[in-house]
């Protein structure tokens with residue numbers, strides 16, 4: 442498998458999951474501005490959406506959308522228990538959480554990277570994020586990870602997007618359980634290895 446990634450982006454989430462599962466994979470860096478891969482290919486020919494993450498399978502199929510990729514990966518190795526079994530109620534809860542992260546946290550933070558966005562709009566987005574972080578604080582004050590006592594694919598995704606708060610002066614100390622979760626997750630060997638590999642690639 443090949444994971445097309447760009448540093449400091451949401452592709453870190455499937456990258457962490459690949460390492461948690463111990464699956465063999467190749468990292469291919471994408472320049473998000475030029476849409477060229479590090480090995481000189483046209484990324485748009487690989488993923489016409491033009492964004493990371495994209496996972497290329499051995500048969501040549503390319504899977505996109507972070508929440509779909511991490512579930513696909515987790516199901517390759519169910520014994521690792523990074524996702525509840527397909528068809529179970531717990532799996533529906535995972536999908537609920539992945540959608541919350543995608544539409545409320547990821548999509549809430551991503552526009553803040555846009556220098557052209559007026560400050561007023563950024564303030565409105567940040568106020569909404571503060572409310573969403575309050576919800577996460579309630580969950581993480583009761584349990585170590587998003588879905589219970591065990592790290593899973595939703596945690597890889599949340600960790601990835603919450604790292605961006607550092608770029609926008611959103612200090613997570615306001616949410617102590619979230620801050621502790623970020624520290625613990627950041628200390629995982631797989632997470633450290635993923636960040637180191639992305640810095641080198």
Ligand SMILES: N[C@@H](CCC(=O)N[C@@H](CS)C(=O)NCC(=O)O)C(=O)O
Nearest residue numbers: 450451473491492493494506507508
């Ligand atoms: N809906 C997609 C969004 C992916 C996405 O926003 N990727 C960003 C990095 S976090 C990107 O590559 N943006 C470059 C672009 O849109 O040109 C997903 O959840 O995987």
